[in-house]
Amino acid sequence: PVDGPVQDLASTDIRCSFNAVPINDNGILCTVLATAGIDITFNRSGFTHSSPIFTYMAKCAPDRGSFTGSVGKVWIKVHQRGYDTVWVGQWLHDQEYKWYTVVPACLEPREYLVRYEVFGLSNCAKVRVCQSYPSCHQAKVLGIGTTYQNSNCLVSFPGTGYSGTKPGI
Numbered sequence: 001p002v003d004g005p006v007q008d009l010a011s012t013d014i015r016c017s018f019n020a021v022p023i024n025d026n027g028i029l030c031t032v033l034a035t036a037g038i039d040i041t042f043n044r045s046g047f048t049h050s051s052p053i054f055t056y057m058a059k060c061a062p063d064r065g066s067f068t069g070s071v072g073k074v075w076i077k078v079h080q081r082g083y084d085t086v087w088v089g090q091w092l093h094d095q096e097y098k099w100y101t102v103v104p105a106c107l108e109p110r111e112y113l114v115r116y117e118v119f120g121l122s123n124c125a126k127v128r129v130c131q132s133y134p135s136c137h138q139a140k141v142l143g144i145g146t147t148y149q150n151s152n153c154l155v156s157f158p159g160t161g162y163s164g165t166k167p168g169i
Contacts, residue, residue, distance in 0.1 A: 005131030016136035039100040049120035050087040055079040055101040060111040073154035
């Protein structure tokens with residue numbers, strides 16, 4: 001996928017970046033053991049924006065080879081970081097551009113699509129010029145969890161996750 005900002009928050013590119021498609025059984029799969037304290041790592045080098053960063057997960061149905069996260073409210077936010085004495089751009093630089101997300105131990109074992117997003121806020125005062133840098137990867141969560149989340153906590157991309165015309169973006 002192209003490494004550039006997605007500025008149209010209503011486009012399908014907001015989900016996993018430009019022209020993202022599932023990888024179907026080519027051996028590329030990260031296996032994650034879902035126990036408290038186990039994390040998965042995202043590397044976002046060179047990002048210097050004043051921004052928050054978010055991690056979402058969606059159950060792959062029927063499997064990772066065909067799931068795109070495009071149908072309905074399927075995404076749940078599992079982690080975020082905003083301003084905390086420094087913006088995420090500086091924090092990522094200090095962490096050698098690595099972002100760690102703890103996999104919730106309660107998740108049921110199955111394949112998931114993991115969505116990381118760094119959100120550049122510098123131009124968000126204008127409609128359709130916020131800068132989203134989404135990226136996705138596939139993960140197989142192992143463990144004994146039994147839950148995902150009820151539908152009240154799920155969002156869609158595009159859709160209920162963001163709107164380029166709502167306050168706060």
